[in-house]
Amino acid sequence: xxxxxxxxxxxxxxxxxxxxxxxxxxxxxxxxxxxxxxxxxxxxxxxxxxxxxxxxxxxxxxxxxxxxxxxxxxxxxxxxxxxxxxxxxxxxxxxxxxxxxxxxxxxxxxxxxxxxxxxxxxxxxxxxxxxxxxxxxxxxxxxxxxxxxxxxxxxxxxxxxxxxxxxxxxxxxxxxxxxxxxxxxxxxxxxxxxxxxxxxxxxxxxxxxxxxxxxxxxxxxxxxxxxxxxxxxxxxxxxxxxxxxxxxxxxxx
Amino acid sequence: xxxxxxxxxxxxxxxxxxxxxxxxxxxxxxxxxxxxxxxxxxxxxxxxxxxxxxxxxxxxxxxxxxxxxxxxxxxxxxxxxxxxxxxxxxxxxxxxxxxxxxxxxxxxxxxxxxxxxxxxxxxxxxxxxxxxxxxxxxxxxxxxxxxxxxxxxxxxxxxxxxxxxxxxxxxxxxxxxxxxxxxxxxx
Numbered sequence: 001x002x003x004x005x006x007x008x009x010x011x012x013x014x015x016x017x018x019x020x021x022x023x024x025x026x027x028x029x030x031x032x033x034x035x036x037x038x039x040x041x042x043x044x045x046x047x048x049x050x051x052x053x054x055x056x057x058x059x060x061x062x063x064x065x066x067x068x069x070x071x072x073x074x075x076x077x078x079x080x081x082x083x084x085x086x087x088x089x090x091x092x093x094x095x096x097x098x099x100x101x102x103x104x105x106x107x108x109x110x111x112x113x114x115x116x117x118x119x120x121x122x123x124x125x126x127x128x129x130x131x132x133x134x135x136x137x138x139x140x141x142x143x144x145x146x147x148x149x150x151x152x153x154x155x156x157x158x159x160x161x162x163x164x165x166x167x168x169x170x171x172x173x174x175x176x177x178x179x180x181x182x183x184x185x186x187x188x189x190x191x192x193x194x195x196x197x198x199x200x201x202x203x204x205x206x207x208x209x210x211x212x213x214x215x216x217x218x219x220x221x222x223x224x225x226x227x228x229x230x231x232x233x234x235x236x237x238x239x240x241x242x243x244x245x246x247x248x249x250x251x252x253x
Numbered sequence: 254x255x256x257x258x259x260x261x262x263x264x265x266x267x268x269x270x271x272x273x274x275x276x277x278x279x280x281x282x283x284x285x286x287x288x289x290x291x292x293x294x295x296x297x298x299x300x301x302x303x304x305x306x307x308x309x310x311x312x313x314x315x316x317x318x319x320x321x322x323x324x325x326x327x328x329x330x331x332x333x334x335x336x337x338x339x340x341x342x343x344x345x346x347x348x349x350x351x352x353x354x355x356x357x358x359x360x361x362x363x364x365x366x367x368x369x370x371x372x373x374x375x376x377x378x379x380x381x382x383x384x385x386x387x388x389x390x391x392x393x394x395x396x397x398x399x400x401x402x403x404x405x406x407x408x409x410x411x412x413x414x415x416x417x418x419x420x421x422x423x424x425x426x427x428x429x430x431x432x433x434x435x436x437x438x439x440x
Contacts, residue, residue: 053287053288054286054287054288055286055288085386086386086387086388087385087386110388111388112388112389112390113386113388113389113390113391114389114390114391114395115391115392115394115395115398115399117392117394117395117428118390118391118392118395118428118430120426121392121425121426121427121428121430122390122423122425122426122430124425124426125425125426127390127423127425127430146277149275149277181277181287181306182306183276183287183291183305183306
């Protein structure tokens with residue numbers, strides 16, 4: 001497979017996660033083309049970080065991750081939002097053809113509106129563990145890690161704080177997707193603690209094809225890292241419409 | 254429910270010489286996108302310290318951005334707006350007026366200029382907020398940002414709603430998190 005690469009780092013000990021990790025056991029995200037790029041899906045227990053500039057589609061990919069879990073695998077999910085009001089998320093989901101309010105009524109989805117500080121405190125005191133057990137939650141999307149940077153008074157700095165979030169959610173056997181804002185273009189050249197610690201990193205871009213003002217903008221998705229497994233090493237074009245992100249698997253740049 | 258800031262007192266504004274906001278906070282405060290701010294910075298329309306996502310903006314940059322935005326809101330093109338603020342100096346800078354609070358950062362940055370709230374009406378607003386956003390679980394500081402109010406006032410209102418059985422408070426890791434009483438699944 002010419003365009004694939006393999007991250008040499010071995011999967012870390014995920015004892016306590018679903019059935020113990022196997023480097024070759026995959027958890028399909030349910031987003032078909034993305035699963036193909038990931039050689040079948042996320043290695044079991046891998047945390048997924050989706051990063052990109054504002055407007056690149058991170059939140060939509062997060063919503064799609066939960067929607068696919070509910071519709072295809074009967075896996076209830078939780079969307080943790082720090083800034084976006086739930087009403088706006090419902091509206092945006094409707095535009096993509098998903099009825100998040102109906103999922104909530106059916107106890108398949110929780111949209112939790114909180115702040116980074118309260119979220120960290122409640123993670124530590126197992127309040128979210130209670131939610132996970134009561135609703136049988138299997139997937140969670142945290143939107144977005146960038147909000148933690150707005151709270152310099154929070155208990156820990158960057159890496160430790162992020163590690164604590166990941167480990168607390170893993171403790172509850174959740175498949176974790178997190179979003180993070182980066183500035184386009186520069187992001188791939190500046191490695192952050194989040195990128196070191198996340199097992200799988202996806203970069204979204206929405207850029208002009210060239211520097212001219214009338215150049216067409218294109219959306220691309222690239223798997224930057226997939227610990228313990230092979231993945232596509234190319235950027236792939238995608239568009240956003242009803243059904244969410246539509247990845248053009250064959251349209252390599 | 255989009256509260257509007259009162260006229261910004263330039264004297265209070267001058268009391269923030271050490272203002273140092275990151276790119277996301279600056280964009281939110283000035284009502285422009287991060288992408289737009291990044292582009293304006295790269296073009297040299299506004300000064301920033303640092304590079305990339307580590308850029309920070311001080312008082313003069315924020316003042317300049319607000320003046321550019323105000324000029325553009327009045328119908329000027331970006332080029333015309335830049336020309337109009339070319340000789341902007343601290344003494345000639347226009348006072349910042351009536352910016353709608355569109356983001357937590359803007360609310361946080363400007364909270365000091367809001368008049369004190371009446372506890373009863375704030376309790377009503379807080380209750381309405383929880384009804385509209387049923388799965389909210391947050392501490393007084395987080396709620397204050399979401400409502401654009403003083404933390405102390407929100408804390409008092411939240412406690413009043415707890416006493417009325419509308420909210421439940423959960424002490425946790427040194428802070429108190431509030432949620433609706435109807436959300437029965439949490440400890």
